[in-house]
Amino acid sequence: MIHQYRAKGYNIVLDVYSGSVHLVDDITYDIIELFDKDKKYIKKEIQKLHNISNEEFEESLSEVESLKNQNLLFSKDDFKDITIDIDNKKTYLKAMCLNVSHTCNLSCEYCFAKGGRYHGPEAIMTWDVAKSAIDFLLKNSGSHFNLDIDFFGGEPLLNWELVKKTIDYARSKEEEYNKHFNFTLTTNGVLLDDEKIDYLNENMKNVVLSLDGRKEKHDEFRKTIDGRGSFDKIVPKFQKLVEKRGDKEYYMRGTFTANNLDFTEDIKTYLNLGFKRTSLEPVVGNSEEDYALKEEHLPKIYNEYEKLADMLIEAVDKDNKFIFYHYMIDLNNGPCVYKRISGCGSGSEYMAVTPTGDLYPCHQFVGNENFKIGDVYDGIKREDLISNFKKNNLYSQKKCRDCWAQMYCSGGCAANNFNAGGDINKIYDYGCKVFKKRIEMALAVKIHEFLRENEKEEDIS
Numbered sequence: 384m385i386h387q388y389r390a391k392g393y394n395i396v397l398d399v400y401s402g403s404v405h406l407v408d409d410i411t412y413d414i415i416e417l418f419d420k421d422k423k424y425i426k427k428e429i430q431k432l433h434n435i436s437n438e439e440f441e442e443s444l445s446e447v448e449s450l451k452n453q454n455l456l457f458s459k460d461d462f463k464d465i466t467i468d469i470d471n472k473k474t475y476l477k478a479m480c481l482n483v484s485h486t487c488n489l490s491c492e493y494c495f496a497k498g499g500r501y502h503g504p505e506a507i508m509t510w511d512v513a514k515s516a517i518d519f520l521l522k523n524s525g526s527h528f529n530l531d532i533d534f535f536g537g538e539p540l541l542n543w544e545l546v547k548k549t550i551d552y553a554r555s556k557e558e559e560y561n562k563h564f565n566f567t568l569t570t571n572g573v574l575l576d577d578e579k580i581d582y583l584n585e586n587m588k589n590v591v592l593s594l595d596g597r598k599e600k601h602d603e604f605r606k607t608i609d610g611r612g613s614f615d616k617i618v619p620k621f622q623k624l625v626e627k628r629g630d631k632e633y634y635m636r637g638t639f640t641a642n643n644l645d646f647t648e649d650i651k652t653y654l655n656l657g658f659k660r661t662s663l664e665p666v667v668g669n670s671e672e673d674y675a676l677k678e679e680h681l682p683k684i685y686n687e688y689e690k691l692a693d694m695l696i697e698a699v700d701k702d703n704k705f706i707f708y709h710y711m712i713d714l715n716n717g718p719c720v721y722k723r724i725s726g727c728g729s730g731s732e733y734m735a736v737t738p739t740g741d742l743y744p745c746h747q748f749v750g751n752e753n754f755k756i757g758d759v760y761d762g763i764k765r766e767d768l769i770s771n772f773k774k775n776n777l778y779s780q781k782k783c784r785d786c787w788a789q790m791y792c793s794g795g796c797a798a799n800n801f802n803a804g805g806d807i808n809k810i811y812d813y814g815c816k817v818f819k820k821r822i823e824m825a826l827a828v829k830i831h832e833f834l835r836e837n838e839k840e841e842d843i844s
Contacts, residue, residue, distance in 0.1 A: 384398075384399035384400060384460075384785075384787060385397070385398060385399065385415065385456065385457060385787075386399060386787035386788075387412065387415060387416055388823055389412075390692070390823055390824065390826075390827040391692060391693075391696060391827040391828075391831060393406055393827055393830055393831070394406065394407050394408065394409060394411075394412040395407075395823075395826055395827060395830065396412065396415055396456070397787060397826065398455055398456050398457065398458055399458075399787050399789065399790055400458045400459060400460045400461065400790070401454055401455055401456075401458040402790060403450075403455040403456070403458075404714055404826055404830070405450070405455075405456070406830055406834075408443075409433065410429060410433050410435065410439075410440075410443045411443050411446060411447060413428075413429055413432055413433070414429060414443055414444055414447050415447055415456065417429070418447060418451075418457070422444075425444070426440055426444075429443075474728075474731040474732055474773065475523060475524050475525030475526070475527055475732065476519075476520050476523045476524050476525075476527070476530075476732060476733070476734065477524060477527040477529070477530055477531065477728070477732050477733070478530065478531035478532070478533070478728070478732065478733040478734075479516060479519075479520050479531070479532055479533070479733070479734055479735070479736055480533040480535050480733070480734070480735040480736065480745065480746045481508065481513065481516055481532060481533065481534055481535065481539075481549065481735075481736050482508065482535050482536060482537065482735060482736060482737050482738060482746060482749060483507070483508040483513065483534055483535070483536065483537075483539045483542040483545055483546060483549075483738070484506075484507055484508065484536040484537035484538055484539055484540075484541040484542045484738070485503065485504075485505055485506040485507070485536070485537050485737065485738050486505040486506070486507070486536070486537050486538070486541060487536060487537045487538045487541075487571070488538055488541065488571070488573050488574070488607065488608065489538070489571050489573065489605055489606065489607060489608070489613055503750055506737070506738035506739065507541070507542050507545075507738055508542060508545060508736075508737075508738040509545075509738070510545060510548060512736070512738060512739065512740040512759065513545055513548070513549045513552075514549075514552055515740060515759040515760060516736045516740070516759045517532075517549065517552055517553050517556065518759075519759040519762070520532075521556060521560050521562065524560075524562065527562075528561070528562060528563060529562075529563050529565060530562050530563070530564050530565070531564075531565050531566075531567065532549070532550075532553065532564060532565070532566050532567070533566075533567045533568070533569070533746075534546050534549075534566065534567070534568040534569070535568075535569055535735075535746055536569075538570065538571055538573070538574070539568055539569065539570060540570050540573075540574040540575070540579065541574065543574070543579065546568065547582065550564075550566060550586055553566075565588040565589075566586060566587050566588060567587060567588060567589040567590070567591065568583060568587050568590055568591070569590075569591040569593065569636070570590070570591070570592065570593065571593045571605070571613065571617065572592060572593065572594075572613075572616075572617035572620050572621055573607075573613060573616060573617060575617070575620040575621075575623075575624065576620075577623075580620070580623055580624045580627060581627070583624065584624065584627055584628045584629075584631065587631075588631075588632060589631075589632040589633060589634070590624065590628070590632075590633045590634075591633070591634050591636045592621050592624070592625075592633060592634065592635050592636065592658075593605070593636055593637070594614075594617065594618070594621060594635050594636070594637055594653070594658075595637040595638055595639075595643070595649065596637050596639075596643065596646065596648065596649020596650070596652045596653065596663070597643070597648060597649050597652045598612070598614040598615070598652075600642065600643040600649060601613070601614045601637075602614050603642060604638075604640070604642075604674070618656060621635070621656075621658070622656060622657055622658075625657065625658060626657070632660070633660055634660050634661070634662045634708060635653050635658045635660065635661050635662065636662045636663075636664070637649060637653075637661075637662065637663045637664070638663070638664050638665075638666050639663050639664070639665060639666065640666045640674035640675070640676065641673065641674050641675060641676055641677070641680060642673075642674055644680055644683045644684060644687065645683075645687065646663050646687055647687050647690045647691050647694065649663060650663065650691060650694065650707070651694075654705060659704075659705040659706060660705070660706045660708075661705060661706060661707050661708065662707065662708035662709070663707075665684070665814070665817055667799050667802050667803060667811070667814065668802060670803075676813065678813070681813075681816060681817075684817060684820070685820050688820050688821055688824045689824065691707060691710075691824065692710070692824040692825075692827055692828050695707060695710060695828045696827075696828060696831050699828075699831060699832050699835055700835065704832075709821045709825065710821065710824065710825040710828055710829075711825070712791075712822070712825045712826060712829050714826075714829050714830070714833055727745075727793065727796065727797075729744045729745040729772055729797055729798070730744030730745070730756065730768060730769050730771070730772025730773070730775075730797075731769055731772055731773045733745060734756065735748070735749050736759060737749055739758075740758045740759040740760060741755055741757075741758050742755070742756040742757045742758055742759065742763070743755060743756060744756065744768065744772050744797070745797075745798060747798035747802070748798060748801070754768065756768050756769065771807070772797060772807070775797050775807055775808060776793060780795070780808065780810055782810045782812075782815075783795075783810070786815070786819075787819075788815070788818060788819045788822050791818075791822050792815070792818055795810055795811060795814060795815065795818075796811070796814070799811045799814050
């Protein structure tokens with residue numbers, strides 16, 4: 384399967400199954416587009432379009448045929464049968480999301496967790512639950528060496544002492560179980576102070592900081608309980624954390640809605656504030672809400688992703704690069720083969736734990752009793768749910784089989800599918816359209832970055 388498009392001055396050809404990305408000239412681009420036709424027809428059309436000689440045509444055609452023979456163009460899908468083994472193979476946990484607090488000190492209008500309470504009463508995770516969750520992960524992690532713990536909420540800093548105690552306990556078990564723990568925490572920043580900033584920077588592999596960009600847009604949705612905006616309260620704290628963090632991972636994580644379709648302006652706000660690791664997610668939820676993204680918004684969203692690509696390209700040219708999470712693509716190795724065929728691992732390799740110890744496929748399913756897998760005390764009670772999530776990958780989705788972006792999204796997000804359409808196996812079409820535009824722009828940016836790096840190396844040599 385081939386996907387061809389033109390972007391940012393480049394002719395780009397993606398060979399879907401091999402993951403190969405090709406930058407080609409106009410003649411080669413058009414030959415590839417006609418490659419399934421008769422050779423005489425291809426030659427006639429190409430010479431009509433480009434006014435080239437027979438020799439020039441044969442040379443370009445030969446290059447395409449050579450790439451095909453190397454399985455770098457028009458390659459076959461060598462992975463479709465492997466997924467059957469993964470569906471049937473026992474999987475082991477390697478990551479858990481600990482919802483240490485089902486309460487929040489902000490009241491964000493679009494929050495999927497409904498004020499951090501996940502459709503239930505306020506709750507704080509106890510030490511017994513946290514300890515049992517770590518034990519459950521260790522005992523069910525199989526041969527995985529690196530284990531990930533995400534501290535989530537609600538607002539996890541509302542249960543700060545438990546966060547620290549859980550990290551200490553997990554670390555104390557590493558040698559005994561021959562494991563290594565990596566920790567991430569997502570925070571709205573309200574409760575950050577110097578002590579917490581230093582601890583997070585020392586102990587967290589990644590910190591996710593929730594900020595929706597411009598002050599007026601952030602404050603419109605991310606309000607304190609008494610209805611005031613939170614931007615001025617949290618930004619100085621985020622700046623201090625990032626400044627002290629050095630080169631360690633962090634992300635500014637925002638949400639864009641129908642009320643800030645011009646979201647590149649929010650990216651500019653991140654950059655102006657000194658934040659160079661950025662992420663903005665399209666809101667997913669009730670289509671009846673005023674802030675919901677709709678079909679008529681797509682042209683504007685596409686244009687914003689184009690503008691964002693221009694911003695990233697300009698930053699590369701000025702040696703002032705920044706990161707946008709969804710534009711991070713590895714041109715050298717392509718999409719991870721395992722992720723291609725297994726999806727994100729929710730419900731099998733990754734689970735969320737509630738304050739009472741209940742297990743769910745991921746944090747976005749918490750509170751929906753139909754997706755309760757079991758608990759950290761008595762283990763898994765719904766093997767059928769685990770089986771359904773394991774099979775939720777690109778090969779189980781009919782709509783994915785003919786989609787050029789399948790190897791990058793791995794069948795999409797089960798939670799987004801469910802939240803938008805009520806079924807983890809019902810593809811969220813709107814999300815697919817947005818995702819494909821992002822991938823096209825991401826590839827164009829990475830090609831530009833690759834060429835500039837090569838130019839620099841040539842200048843040095």
